[in-house]
Amino acid sequence: MVHFPNLVTSVTQTLSQTTRLRTLGMSAEIAARLRTMIEEGELPPGARIDERAFCETFDVSKTPLREALKVLVSEGLVLHRQYIGYRVAPLDLEELRATFETLHGLEALAGELAAQRLGAAAMAKLERRHQAMIDAHAAGRRTDYFRINQEIHQLIIDGAANPVLAGVYATLMSKVHRARGAANADTIRWQESHEEHEAIMAALREPGRPRLAQVLRAHSENTAREVLSVVAQTLAEAGATGAIGATLKKSA
Structure with a gap:
């Protein structure tokens, strides 16, 4: 052998x-x-x-x-x-607070630049994604709504055509993304956010878009207020560290 x-x-x-x-x-x-x-x-x-x-x-x-x-x-x-x-x-509440404060200014700056630079093709894409977000809201698809919501904000940042702004924004958003997800379960805030996005689109459609920066900053501040409140409450509740898994198979 x-x-x-x-x-x-x-x-x-x-x-x-x-x-x-x-x-x-x-x-x-x-x-x-x-x-x-x-x-x-x-x-x-x-x-x-x-x-x-x-x-x-x-x-x-x-x-x-x-x-x-x-x-x-x-x-x-x-x-x-x-x-x-x-x-x-x-989550670090103080770091989140400081991050949001910076993001408010970036959202406003993006609005100022996008008001001048966002073109017709980008606007058409925003309209399509906004309609998809409306459909997700009407159907109660919260996760889809949240994802499309983020896409819309990114399209506005892209429309500002400033790569430095885009880079800083992406870094800061990565710090608050999961905090926003944690707060996304609030039904009242979900409806408020939906209405604020309608206002953002209305500002985008206006000639010259004079209100866009203001509307974006207000939306950012309202979002931060809710997120920070939810995170503070979560950190204060001892039950927030409970085990996860008993119902996972239902959502697999």
């Missing part, structure tokens, strides 16, 4: 690499899904991540789940403590 030790070793290594790549692919997908759940408020700040429940939800073993959690830990979205486990990272 002829033995091929090198071939056996090569095949073993290949199979090991294939398994590793499959695990990495699964962990990347899980990380993306968990990131969305955190950023959109489905997993609130301070929530304990029940590994067993998530393994059942995603139908995976602990290995790809833990690889995904390591990624989120490196991004600052999740905290890990030995013998305690994983939790969604809490």
